[in-house]
Amino acid sequence: MQMGDAEMTARIRDFLKKRCDEGPCLVIDLDVVRDNYQAFARTLPDTRVFYAVKANPDPAILKLLADLGSSFDVASVTETKDVLATGCTPDRISYGNTIKKESEIAAAFALGVTLFAVDCEAEVEKVARAAPGSRVICRIHCDGSGSEWPLSRKFGCEPDYAPDILELAHRLGLVAHGISFHVGSQQHNVEAWDRALASTASVFRACAERGIALSMVNLGGGFPAKYMRKTPKLESYGKAIFRALRKHFGNAVPETIIEPGRGLVGNAGVIEAEVVLIAKRSPEDEVRWVYLDIGKFHGLAETIDESIRYPIRTSRDRDEMTPCIIAGPTCDSVDVLYEKNPYPLPISLAIGDKVLIEATGAYTTTYSSVGFNGYPPLKSYVI
Numbered sequence: 001m002q003m004g005d006a007e008m009t010a011r012i013r014d015f016l017k018k019r020c021d022e023g024p025c026l027v028i029d030l031d032v033v034r035d036n037y038q039a040f041a042r043t044l045p046d047t048r049v050f051y052a053v054k055a056n057p058d059p060a061i062l063k064l065l066a067d068l069g070s071s072f073d074v075a076s077v078t079e080t081k082d083v084l085a086t087g088c089t090p091d092r093i094s095y096g097n098t099i100k101k102e103s104e105i106a107a108a109f110a111l112g113v114t115l116f117a118v119d120c121e122a123e124v125e126k127v128a129r130a131a132p133g134s135r136v137i138c139r140i141h142c143d144g145s146g147s148e149w150p151l152s153r154k155f156g157c158e159p160d161y162a163p164d165i166l167e168l169a170h171r172l173g174l175v176a177h178g179i180s181f182h183v184g185s186q187q188h189n190v191e192a193w194d195r196a197l198a199s200t201a202s203v204f205r206a207c208a209e210r211g212i213a214l215s216m217v218n219l220g221g222g223f224p225a226k227y228m229r230k231t232p233k234l235e236s237y238g239k240a241i242f243r244a245l246r247k248h249f250g251n252a253v254p255e256t257i258i259e260p261g262r263g264l265v266g267n268a269g270v271i272e273a274e275v276v277l278i279a280k281r282s283p284e285d286e287v288r289w290v291y292l293d294i295g296k297f298h299g300l301a302e303t304i305d306e307s308i309r310y311p312i313r314t315s316r317d318r319d320e321m322t323p324c325i326i327a328g329p330t331c332d333s334v335d336v337l338y339e340k341n342p343y344p345l346p347i348s349l350a351i352g353d354k355v356l357i358e359a360t361g362a363y364t365t366t367y368s369s370v371g372f373n374g375y376p377p378l379k380s381y382v383i
């Protein structure tokens, strides 16, 4: 199987056949997560993998990855504890969230974490007080173009400012360790890393002139899962990144790490949901409203602005298709998944039919509300 393929596996199909409980659920196939991890390790052999825990923090996924030798990118003390619970040691954890309370930094440090991301001077001061002597990575800004889920405006300093931030860290007794960036999640352009690495190399040079030797580049996430749109192969990302590293660092390529989230678990999961209602707004209406028992509040939050377009399969996909508006079941009008760009579904689709929403292993369970309108959080089975 190709990494990134949204594919119903035989194991998931068998599990769903035998399933007897009600309501929507996500099923994750750990074999796919393992294949994905090995594909990353093969494609970027000199780069350590830090799984971005926020994509899916299920304990079975964390345990599998820890056993495979993965390291972890965490954003909170809870995520740190979840990773440590697998038996993974704290030297395999990077605290990548640039927005932390001082008490959280102290708690992570007490648990043994000594690698923190920062993107401004105030955060450096917090880390210097709460986690003295730690290594810091300065996150620089990326514009996120070419990605379907940009992470740009909220994080990262302008690259020209990074040497000042790292020099402050150095003066405050921290180890100015390196640079990180995130090219935007679900990044389609394999060249996106080239621009970020050009900026990174100039920060390395500026720091060297100040007598500070940086040693690590965190290449972030952004590796895609396969949804409706075709994505380049993982090998193309690996080659483009390798080329960019050689181009900008020559023979002095620094230590590199990646933080895949979506690319590791996205295609490992399938959601089974059910058609609750099919409605026309007038007798001659061409576009039907199809309401599912899952929506924006039950794990499909990444359909905001119709950013992520999941493959949806039914048992009637050989029949004639017709454009539909797809919505969730709650009494909130933002709970619409696809409307601007209607979604083709079979004319024969009926109330009570099951639908499969593929490539939903990342950014679903944790985006599910706790009980909005009385609907329980999305159930998840890891097999």
Ligand SMILES: *Cc1c(COP(=O)(O)O)cnc(C)c1O
Pocket: 052, 054, 055, 073, 096, 097, 182, 184, 185, 186, 220, 221, 222, 223, 259, 260, 261, 262, 263
């Ligand atoms: C979310 C996140 C990631 C994972 O991004 P993907 O696009 O899902 O691979 C990596 N690093 C950081 C700092 C993140 O916040």
